[in-house]
Structures are given as structure tokens and as C-alpha cells.
Amino acid sequence: MSAELNLRRLNAADAGFERKLDQLLAWESVSDPQVNAIVDEVLARVRSDGDSAVVEFTNRFDRLSVDSMAALELGRERLQAALDGLPAEQRQALETAAKRVRSYHERQKQSSWQYQEADGTLLGQQVTPMDRVGIYVPGGKASYPSSVLMNALPAKVAGVKEIVMVVPTPGGEVNELVMAAAALAGVDRVFTIGGAQAVAALAYGTATVPAVDKIVGPGNIFVATAKRAVFGVVGIDMIAGPSEILVVCDGQTDPDWVAMDLFSQAEHDENAQSILVCHDSAYLDAVEASIGKLLPTMERAEIIEASLRGRGALIKVDDLDQAVAMINRIAPEHLELSVADPQALLPQIRHAGAIFMGRYTAEALGDYCAGPNHVLPTSGTARFSSPLGVYDFQKRSSLIQFSAQGASEMGKVASVLARGESLTAHARSAEYRILPEDNE
Incomplete structure (x- = not known):
């Protein structure tokens, strides 16, 4: 890491944090x-x-x-x-x-x-x-x-x-x-x-x-x-932006591991985004020191440095509860829960493409051989979309077959609703199938 590079630091307690976070996350990939x-x-x-x-x-x-x-x-x-x-x-x-x-x-x-x-x-x-x-x-x-x-x-x-x-x-x-x-x-x-x-x-x-x-x-x-x-x-499937990772750590994982996890996304390209969230300022310092130590050993050091300089960040939060709120705010493509009990956080996490749980679960395993799909929603779209899956290649057709009695009974319901919408042909189409005894 070049001497003049100071990795962006944000503190969730600071005034103007939300605005700075918005600037950090902003991305529009197809507007040129x-x-x-x-x-x-x-x-x-x-x-x-x-x-x-x-x-x-x-x-x-x-x-x-x-x-x-x-x-x-x-x-x-x-x-x-x-x-x-x-x-x-x-x-x-x-x-x-x-x-x-x-x-x-x-x-x-x-x-x-x-x-x-x-x-x-x-x-x-x-x-x-x-x-x-x-x-x-x-x-x-x-x-x-x-x-x-x-x-x-x-x-x-x-x-x-x-x-x-x-x-x-x-x-x-x-x-x-x-x-x-x-x-x-x-x-x-x-x-x-x-x-x-x-x-x-x-x-x-x-x-x-x-x-x-x-x-x-x-x-x-x-x-x-x-x-x-x-x-x-x-x-x-989706309009994908640059790759991104959000690591939430309790300060107990080897800083070298976390630094390399951040590198694993940053090496994709200069626009990739790597963010670490932790409650411990000293641990953020330790990870930054690991970044400085390990970066010169990387084959794609220039790309990693450009990515970290342009879109990376170390964010301090008060506690894990605030970290979870940050997760749902960012809706990351890749989320690493590098904490002692990741299962305890799961019920609170609403928005993430893929969740990598525990200190041993490097995101890189998901890229290649874990099994779940690595085609994931980026740029906050995990709020409304999901990883690529079998369901993306299947279509669903509704099946509807009324019996004579069912068509008669539901015909009366459809008639009322259709006439309420002034769609007379709809109403009459349904009414034709109402049994004579049901009109009495």
C-alpha cells in the first residue's frame, strides 16, 4: 500500500455519517x-x-x-x-x-x-x-x-x-x-x-x-x-454492478484473514467494494496494518489498492446490533459474519446476497466450490432480489378447472365484481355458467 493511502474510516456515531455512507455506496453501472x-x-x-x-x-x-x-x-x-x-x-x-x-x-x-x-x-x-x-x-x-x-x-x-x-x-x-x-x-x-x-x-x-x-x-x-x-x-438475470463484500467482525478473527478477505473482492477490479464493520477501533487499526503488510505480496496489488482507495472503508459501530442495522442498510452481495455465534445474528438479517458464517468461512469458498450460486445481487439489490438458482430457469403456469357447481358459485362473485368495474362482458361470461337453480 502506498504511503499516502489512508483507508477511509467512518464512524456510525459521527454527524453526517449517513450522507458519507450514501456517497460510499453510490453506484450506477449503465448510465454512460x-x-x-x-x-x-x-x-x-x-x-x-x-x-x-x-x-x-x-x-x-x-x-x-x-x-x-x-x-x-x-x-x-x-x-x-x-x-x-x-x-x-x-x-x-x-x-x-x-x-x-x-x-x-x-x-x-x-x-x-x-x-x-x-x-x-x-x-x-x-x-x-x-x-x-x-x-x-x-x-x-x-x-x-x-x-x-x-x-x-x-x-x-x-x-x-x-x-x-x-x-x-x-x-x-x-x-x-x-x-x-x-x-x-x-x-x-x-x-x-x-x-x-x-x-x-x-x-x-x-x-x-x-x-x-x-x-x-x-x-x-x-x-x-x-x-x-x-x-x-x-x-x-440481473444488471450486476462491481463485486462487493461486507465483513462484520467481533474483533477476534486473525486480522490477516480479514485483510485477505477484503482483498478477495478488491482484486476483481478497481470499482469493487470491500468494507469492514467492527465495534473495536483497535481491531480496525490491526486490520489496516495487515492490509499494509500484505498488499505488497499480492499479484494484483495495484487493482486492490485502487479499489480500497476509491470504494473501501473501515466502519466503526457501537456494537453488533448496530452492525446488523448496517448490514440491512447496505444489503451486501457477500456478507461475512466473522463472529463467535453467527447463527444468533441470522434472524435479524433481512438483506444479503450470500451469508458466510463464522471465522473459517472465507467468501472465496462460495465463489468456487461451496455449492450455492455465486451469481448474486449487487449494489443494494439484495433488498428485492436473490441469488441465481434453478427457479430462474423454471416458469410457473396457474391451473384452474372449475366444476359446474364451482363455476356457478364463483360466477355470482365474479359477476358482482365485474359489474363493479363496468366490465359487462366479463360479468355475462361468468353469469352464463350460473346454474338455473342458483338463480332462483
């Missing part, structure tokens, strides 16, 4: 007018020109020189070759992670249900998988095989018939581990395209890329902006 203009152009061209536009933009943005979409699709044999070619240790780790992710998500699968009322009326819900989904995987240097598992396996468990993956390969750089993960997760088709053009191809379809029902997976600002623009034509 220039980005919007570029994305709008790409979407319009792909929608009108299909494959040729995708090839043109891929050559331009990814520094390639291909002449057709055929050169941008990898077959299942190529994916399997990537899996077979992995070193044994990597393959075992990937298979272990996949097994745990699949096992966890199998417990999320929802089933159809129905019940019958006394008069024979049947009500229920039919649960069906989506037909086809697209998963976006970052490419090049920012390659995440874990994202392939986290996006594809829940869709597989849900019963999705076809999974189409897009992944950019800037300069022709193919990440073998990503391709191996695609083989292991059962991805059906892979196209080496990225950016807004990949999102457009998945949303609108081209002669080569089939249109999907939903697009999931992380990407840069162009990808996020494109996903927002095509929402409605297709479903999307």
Missing part, C-alpha cells in the same frame, strides 16, 4: 451516454443484419479476422478435448466443484402441484423449464470457469433443453479451463463472441445463433447495458 449509443448501434445492426454484423463487430472488437460464423462456433468435441486435456489436479477440482454446485441446486427444484376443492374445482400450478437459455461468460484475461458452472448447472437441473454459451476470445485467446467447464456442465453450443453483439445475437437470433428465452451471466459495461436494452424481448 456514449456506451448507450454504441450498444444501440450494435443491437440495431445485429437485429437487421444477423450473422454478418456479429462477424464484423467480433473482428473489430476482439481483433480477429474471421469470415463467417462457422469459425466462431466450437463443437462438443472441442469442449471435450479441453476437459480431457486438463492437468489431473485441475480436472479433479473442477469436477468436485461441479458436483457440489449440482447437488445444492437439485434441492431448489420446484415441482408442479394441485388441489381439489369440495365441489370438484381444481386449482394448482404447473412448473416447466425454459426451452433455451444463453449464458454469457467473460473471456480473455478475465476468464471464469466457475461462472460457467454457476450459470449452466442450475439451468441443467431445471431441465432446460438447450444451453447456448457465448464467450469472447480477444486476439484468439481461448481459455481451456472455461471450455472444459462447458463440457462438464453439459453446455450444448458455444460461440466465441462477446460484448453487445453476443447479447443481441442471443436475444434476437441470427441464422446461426438461436434466439434464447433468457440471458444470464456477468459482463462489462457494454454487456450490462445491452442486457438492460433487450430485457422484455428476453429475460435476464
Whole structure:
């Protein structure tokens, strides 16, 4: 850590704390007018020109020189070759992670249900998988095989018939581990395209890329902006902001551990956010000292420092109760409860993407192999949204079948309500089914 860097310190007891916290948390990831203009152009061209536009933009943005979409699709044999070619240790780790992710998500699968009322009326819900989904995987240097598992396996468990993956390969750089993960997760088709053009191809379809029902997976600002623009034509998982972690500590965890946990998010990019909350000022000092000691040992030290300087903070609170209030105020993507009894805090926590409980539960375990999904709501959206799961790839249809007696009885209720809304056709449609004896 450079000598002039003093990590931001906030105290919940200070005047103006709420305003400072708002400034710290503020983030809007897809509001750049220039980005919007570029994305709008790409979407319009792909929608009108299909494959040729995708090839043109891929050559331009990814520094390639291909002449057709055929050169941008990898077959299942190529994916399997990537899996077979992995070193044994990597393959075992990937298979272990996949097994745990699949096992966890199998417990999320929802089933159809129905019940019958006394008069024979049947009500229920039919649960069906989506037909086809697209998963976006970052490419090049920012390659995440874990994202392939986290996006594809829940869709597989849900019963999705076809999974189409897009992944950019800037300069022709193919990440073998990503391709191996695609083989292991059962991805059906892979196209080496990225950016807004990949999102457009998945949303609108081209002669080569089939249109999907939903697009999931992380990407840069162009990808996020494109996903927002095509929402409605297709479903999307979320508009994700930078990665973030909130560590709540009782002052008893090794400061080096906590410092490294903060680094684990800060190393993603300069806009990632790492916050530590504790009641003990001396402990905050100790963690800051650990940060200064450990940062020079990190390969991505410059990114970590920029992240901590720009969006990191050490926040002092009065006690754990105030810390819990801070959790619900921030609604973090990743929450570490580095305390003696994390279970005791759970009933009070309303807003968090994923909760890592106890001193031994590093957030990094959740990124790779714990089992729960690492695609999580960011930027406070855990107030109203949830981690990606099997339920995101299932649809629910209501089932309604009235018996003659039920239709007669409910027809009278519907008639009154429909006429109250001046919708006469609604009322008469229901009244036709009222039994003669019920009109007497």
C-alpha cells in the first residue's frame, strides 16, 4: 500500500455519517451516454443484419479476422478435448466443484402441484423449464470457469433443453479451463463472441445463433447495458454492478484473514467494494496494518489498492446490533459474519446476497466450490432480489378447472365484481355458467 493511502474510516456515531455512507455506496453501472449509443448501434445492426454484423463487430472488437460464423462456433468435441486435456489436479477440482454446485441446486427444484376443492374445482400450478437459455461468460484475461458452472448447472437441473454459451476470445485467446467447464456442465453450443453483439445475437437470433428465452451471466459495461436494452424481448438475470463484500467482525478473527478477505473482492477490479464493520477501533487499526503488510505480496496489488482507495472503508459501530442495522442498510452481495455465534445474528438479517458464517468461512469458498450460486445481487439489490438458482430457469403456469357447481358459485362473485368495474362482458361470461337453480 502506498504511503499516502489512508483507508477511509467512518464512524456510525459521527454527524453526517449517513450522507458519507450514501456517497460510499453510490453506484450506477449503465448510465454512460456514449456506451448507450454504441450498444444501440450494435443491437440495431445485429437485429437487421444477423450473422454478418456479429462477424464484423467480433473482428473489430476482439481483433480477429474471421469470415463467417462457422469459425466462431466450437463443437462438443472441442469442449471435450479441453476437459480431457486438463492437468489431473485441475480436472479433479473442477469436477468436485461441479458436483457440489449440482447437488445444492437439485434441492431448489420446484415441482408442479394441485388441489381439489369440495365441489370438484381444481386449482394448482404447473412448473416447466425454459426451452433455451444463453449464458454469457467473460473471456480473455478475465476468464471464469466457475461462472460457467454457476450459470449452466442450475439451468441443467431445471431441465432446460438447450444451453447456448457465448464467450469472447480477444486476439484468439481461448481459455481451456472455461471450455472444459462447458463440457462438464453439459453446455450444448458455444460461440466465441462477446460484448453487445453476443447479447443481441442471443436475444434476437441470427441464422446461426438461436434466439434464447433468457440471458444470464456477468459482463462489462457494454454487456450490462445491452442486457438492460433487450430485457422484455428476453429475460435476464440481473444488471450486476462491481463485486462487493461486507465483513462484520467481533474483533477476534486473525486480522490477516480479514485483510485477505477484503482483498478477495478488491482484486476483481478497481470499482469493487470491500468494507469492514467492527465495534473495536483497535481491531480496525490491526486490520489496516495487515492490509499494509500484505498488499505488497499480492499479484494484483495495484487493482486492490485502487479499489480500497476509491470504494473501501473501515466502519466503526457501537456494537453488533448496530452492525446488523448496517448490514440491512447496505444489503451486501457477500456478507461475512466473522463472529463467535453467527447463527444468533441470522434472524435479524433481512438483506444479503450470500451469508458466510463464522471465522473459517472465507467468501472465496462460495465463489468456487461451496455449492450455492455465486451469481448474486449487487449494489443494494439484495433488498428485492436473490441469488441465481434453478427457479430462474423454471416458469410457473396457474391451473384452474372449475366444476359446474364451482363455476356457478364463483360466477355470482365474479359477476358482482365485474359489474363493479363496468366490465359487462366479463360479468355475462361468468353469469352464463350460473346454474338455473342458483338463480332462483
